[in-house]
Every structure is written in structure tokens, then in C-alpha cells.
Amino acid sequence: MPTKVLASRFNTLKARVDKILGSASETNRNTTNYTYGYGQYLGTGTDVVALNPNTIDASDYKLLYINIQKIRYHQIGVDAFTTLAYQIGDFVTNSTADKVEEAYMAGLENLATSMESQRLLCHPSQAILQTCDDSTSASTWNGEISHIFKVNFSDAQARRQYFNAGGKIRFQPGMSYVGGQAKTLDWKQTLSEIGTVDFGCQATTVSSGIGQAYGGIGHDYMSSSYQRAYYNAGGGVYTPNQFTVYAMELDDKTLQFKVSFNDPSYGNPDENVLAPVTSSTLFFRPFGQAPIDGATNYTVFQSLPTSTSVSTL
Numbered sequence: 318m319p320t321k322v323l324a325s326r327f328n329t330l331k332a333r334v335d336k337i338l339g340s341a342s343e344t345n346r347n348t349t350n351y352t353y354g355y356g357q358y359l360g361t362g363t364d365v366v367a368l369n370p371n372t373i374d375a376s377d378y379k380l381l382y383i384n385i386q387k388i389r390y391h392q393i394g395v396d397a398f399t400t401l402a403y404q405i406g407d408f409v410t411n412s413t414a415d416k417v418e419e420a421y422m423a424g425l426e427n428l429a430t431s432m433e434s435q436r437l438l439c440h441p442s443q444a445i446l447q448t449c450d451d452s453t454s455a456s457t458w459n460g461e462i463s464h465i466f467k468v469n470f471s472d473a474q475a476r477r478q479y480f481n482a483g484g485k486i487r488f489q490p491g492m493s494y495v496g497g498q499a500k501t502l503d504w505k506q507t508l509s510e511i512g513t514v515d516f517g518c519q520a521t522t523v524s525s526g527i528g529q530a531y532g533g534i535g536h537d538y539m540s541s542s543y544q545r546a547y548y549n550a551g552g553g554v555y556t557p558n559q560f561t562v563y564a565m566e567l568d569d570k571t572l573q574f575k576v577s578f579n580d581p582s583y584g585n586p587d588e589n590v591l592a593p594v595t596s597s598t599l600f601f602r603p604f605g606q607a608p609i610d611g612a613t614n615y616t617v618f619q620s621l622p623t624s625t626s627v628s629t630l
Contacts, residue, residue, distance in 0.1 A: 322422045327373050327381070330422070333429045334384050335359055337436050338617075341477035346537050352437060352518060355391075355603075355617050356478030359384060383609055385425065388432050390607040391482070391617040394440035437518050439483025443605030443616055449486060449598040454578070454630035457589040464576040464596040465627035471620065473569035479619045480518035480536040485601035488514040488547070488562055488576060494592035501591045503555040504580070508594065514547045514562055515601065516574070521546040521562070528560075539566035543575060557581050573627070574598070596630060 341354025360380045389398045401421075450466035468486060470476035490508045494501050512524035519535040528549030543563035551558035563575040576596040580587070605616040 322373070322419050324373050326422065327378070330426055330429060331377075331381050333433065334381060334388065337432055338384050338388055341474055341481050343477075344473070351477070351537060352481055354478055355388075355482040356474070356619070357387070357617055379610075382425070385428065385432070386607070386609050387614075387616040389428070390440075390609075391443045391603065391605055392432065392435050392438040392440060394442045395607050397440075437481065437483055439601070439603045439617070440605075443603060443607075444483070444601050445604045446487070447600045447602055447621060449600050449622075450624040450626055451595070451597045452576075452626070452629040453595045454593045456593050457591055458578075458594075458630075459580055459582070459587060459589045461577060461579040461581070462594075462630045463578070463628060464630050466574055466598070467567065467625040467627060468572045468574065469623045469625060470570045475620060475622075476536065476570055476572075479603070479622065482603040482617050482619055483517070483601075484603050484619055486516040486572075486574065487599040487601050488516070488574075489597040489599065490560055490576070490578075491595045491597065492592050496591055498588070498591050500555060500558075500580075500588060503551045503553070504558065504578075504590055504594070505592070507549055507551050507555075507558065508560060511549055511560070516546055516562070516564060521564075523547060534564060536572070539564065539572065541566060557583070578630070594630065598624075 336350075336353050338355050338357045339359050340356055341351075343350035343353065345351060360383070386398075386400055449468065450464075452464040454462055470479065490511060492505045492508050494505045510525060510527045512527070514530065515522050515524070517535050519537055520532040521530050521534050522532070523530040528547060530547045531545060534544050534546040543565045546562045546564045548559050548561040550556050558581070559577070559579050561577040561579065563577065565573050567573050576598070578594050580590055600622060602619055602621055604618045606613050607616050
């Protein structure tokens with residue numbers, strides 16, 4: 318006898334999907350639920366057991382799969398996820414009514430497990446890069462110079478949903494120099510080898526693998542004082558020279574970042590750095606579209622945070 322797919326089983330799957338795609342309502346950052354919730358509209362559906370303990374409405378079944386599509390496209394991209402038809406058993410085989418195929422339901426449950434474990438991912442094709450805050454130093458400099466700015470969200474929930482959906486604050490330091498001074502050349506190398514530094518939900522990462530990124534420093538682990546999220550040091554005799562990113566929380570909807578270029582002399586005469594450095598920062602903003610149910614639809618989109626400069630280089 319075929320395995321029955323109970324409406325209660327459908328409800329359990331729907332609750333798992335809604336938890337990822339829906340509102341980030343958990344405020345206790347010490348719980349796993351804190352990192353659930355993209356803040357997206359779930360559509361008009363029902364918990365079918367409450368409506369009818371015996372049947373799963375076709376429109377609810379379809380809406381569930383559409384929401385699964387949105388999540389998976391968002392996480393791994395359109396090309397990596399092959400959609401299936403909204404499969405049900407045919408009327409002839411089932412004799413009395415169309416029924417959800419058990420094997421298909423089991424496949425969706427396994428997919429939900431993958432979506433849960435990868436809930437913090439946002440595929441680059443499902444995001445846009447937008448300017449956050451930029452600063453450029455003088456053409457010659459010495460000592461420590463810092464670029465400090467705030468990132469402002471409309472409220473604490475918007476902040477959670479931005480980072481839960483894979484949103485990031487991206488740092489791209491740089492220097493242009495064509496001269497021959499050894500120290501300036503070392504600064505140029507130190508900065509160029511970094512690539513990009515991403516401050517995300519639970520970690521700070523660096524694209525190149527160069528330097529020290531702090532995997533425990535992210536949106537959900539902030540304090541009211543600066544914590545070092547990333548640094549890279551100069552080479553050889555220039556090891557004391559460091560590029561560092563610090564992060565702190567001003568309140569539940571505001572983060573502050575400090576981008577430091579430190580060229581210490583330790584009390585000894587020290588030549589100037591002979592080229593300006595730039596601190597460019599970007600919002601990696603979840604904002605995706607995909608072909609869903611015969612039309613191009615949004616997958617996950619987040620409102621754009623704002624930035625406020627505190628000090629420039």
C-alpha cells in the first residue's frame with residue numbers, strides 16, 4: 318500500500334520553509350533561531366491541518382514549492398538548482414483524487430535540510446553591490462590613519478534579516494603607486510594581496526585567504542567596543558605596518574566600523590608613505606530575481622542600509 322502523505326507532514330515542511338524565508342522574529346542572539354528569517358512575504362497560504370485534517374490544498378502545495386524555489390535560487394543560484402514540476406499523483410492511478418507523491422515529499426524534506434544548513438548563503442548572482450562609504454588619504458602620510466563609519470538599519474529586525482539572508486559589508490583597500498620607495502611598495506603589496514574582506518552574519522572572511530580573518534566576528538557577535546575582525550601585516554622589516562578592520566555595535570540597529578592603516582615608527586625617525594591609500598566599502602545586498610511559475614519574480618530582496626561617515630583618512 319502506498320505511503321500516505323498526511324497534511325500534518327506537509328505542515329511541518331511548510332513551517333521549516335517559512336522559518337527560513339519569513340520574518341526574523343527571534344531577538345535572543347544566543348539561540349539558533351536568531352539566524353533564521355529572510356524577512357520575505359510568504360504568500361497567501363494556510364496551515365492545512367487547521368483548515369482540513371484530510372486534504373492538502375493544491376494552491377498551498379504549489380505555494381510551498383514556489384517558496385522553496387525562491388530560497389534555493391537565492392542560496393546557490395539559478396543555474397545550480399533544477400526545478401521540478403509541482404508533482405502529484407494522477408487521478409487514474411489514485412482512483413479517487415490527486416495525491417501528493419510520497420517520494421517527492423521526501424525529496425522536498427531532504428532539500429529543506431540543505432536549505433537550513435546553508436541558510437546564510439547568498440549566491441553572488443542574487444545580490445547587488447552598492448556603495449557604502451569611501452575615503453582616500455593624503456598623498457603622503459605616516460602613523461595611524463583611520464576611516465570610521467556607521468551602518469544604519471531601519472530597525473533591529475531589518476539588521477537581522479539583512480545578515481540572515483547573506484548580506485555583507487565588504488571592504489576593499491587599495492593603493493596606486495609607481496615609485497621605488499621600499500616601504501610604500503610594501504604597503505601596496507600588503508593591500509593588493511588582500512582582495513576583499515566580508516563582514517557577514519557569523520564571520521568575517523577574506524577572499525584571498527591572506528592575513529587573519531576572525532571567523533567568530535560577525536553581526537551576531539558584537540559588543541559595544543571595537544573587536545578586530547581582520548588584519549594583514551607588512552612583510553620583512555615592515556611587519557609592524559598593519560591594515561586592520563574593527564567592528565562594534567552602537568545599538569541594535571547600528572554598527573560602526575573602523576578601517577585602520579597603521580604605519581608606526583616606535584619612536585624612531587620614519588619615512589613617510591609616498592602614496593594615498595583608499596578605503597572602499599560596499600553593501601553586498603541580497604536582491605535577486607529568477608524565473609518562477611512562468612514569470613520572472615523576486616527571490617529574496619533586502620532594503621538598502623545607509624551609511625554615515627564619522628571620520629575620513
